[in-house]
Amino acid sequence: EPEVTQTPSHQVTQMGQEVILRCVPISNHLYFYWYRQILGQKVEFLVSFYNNEISEKSEIFDDQFSVERPDGSNFTLKIRSTKLEDSAMYFCASSEAGGRNQPQHFGDGTRLSIL
Amino acid sequence: AQKVTQAQTEISVVEKEDVTLDCVYETRDTTYYLFWYKQPPSGELVFLIRRNSFDEQNEISGRYSWNFQKSTSSFNFTITASQVVDSAVYFCALTHKMDSSYKLIFGSGTRLLVRP
Numbered sequence: 001e002p003e004v005t006q007t008p009s010h011q012v013t014q015m016g017q018e019v020i021l022r023c024v025p026i027s028n029h030l031y032f033y034w035y036r037q038i039l040g041q042k043v044e045f046l047v048s049f050y051n052n053e054i055s056e057k058s059e060i061f062d063d064q065f066s067v068e069r070p071d072g073s074n075f076t077l078k079i080r081s082t083k084l085e086d087s088a089m090y091f092c093a094s095s096e097a098g099g100r101n102q103p104q105h106f107g108d109g110t111r112l113s114i115l
Numbered sequence: 116a117q118k119v120t121q122a123q124t125e126i127s128v129v130e131k132e133d134v135t136l137d138c139v140y141e142t143r144d145t146t147y148y149l150f151w152y153k154q155p156p157s158g159e160l161v162f163l164i165r166r167n168s169f170d171e172q173n174e175i176s177g178r179y180s181w182n183f184q185k186s187t188s189s190f191n192f193t194i195t196a197s198q199v200v201d202s203a204v205y206f207c208a209l210t211h212k213m214d215s216s217y218k219l220i221f222g223s224g225t226r227l228l229v230r231p
Contacts, residue, residue: 031216045218056213104219106160
């Protein structure tokens with residue numbers, strides 16, 4: 001069964017450094033998402049992406065964050081200057097379409113630890 | 116406001132017991148979908164089921180069953196004859212329509228521990 005893949009599984013970065021989290025969505029999916037889960041807390045929406053542009057973003061997704069689809073398969077989340085509070089599990093998800101009935105399929109997540 | 120409440124923070128049962136995980140939601144959308152996801156200790160999110168707001172039929176899939184009651188805004192999840200491998204955090208989620216797409220709003224999760 002096709003799946004969303006994320007790399008790396010764990011990223012340790014010094015505060016203030018840039019970090020790029022990578023995702024390969026399911027190949028026929030058109031909508032892409034990033035969610036974040038701070039340890040022990042709920043999963044929160046960050047951003048959705050369609051047709052090579054951001055569709056929606058949450059208030060968490062400030063100027064330090066950016067997303068890109070640099071080629072036909074990868075979808076990346078960049079944090080420009082990491083802060084301690086960026087430590088979390090970051091999930092990439094994709095869906096066939098953007099409709100409400102479309103399940104979003106999640107990757108295994110990247111655990112980001114900021115020191 | 117759109118909101119999902121999972122009041123049970125943690126449940127502990129002995130293997131083979133039945134267990135029900137509660138989910139209550141609030142939404143202003145007239146049409147919406149509800150989902151359950153499982154997060155095992157390894158951390159990934161695994162899609163279990165979706166249910167649309169017009170379909171109140173209960174669903175059974177093996178040992179899993181779901182009870183959707185629109186009148187009480189609840190979408191509860193029952194595991195029959197629980198097994199140790201069912202130990203995980205379970206999240207209920209609700210779709211919320213944004214301008215051009217939908218996002219998932221998650222509850223805070225229920226940690227289920229199934230003891231041998």
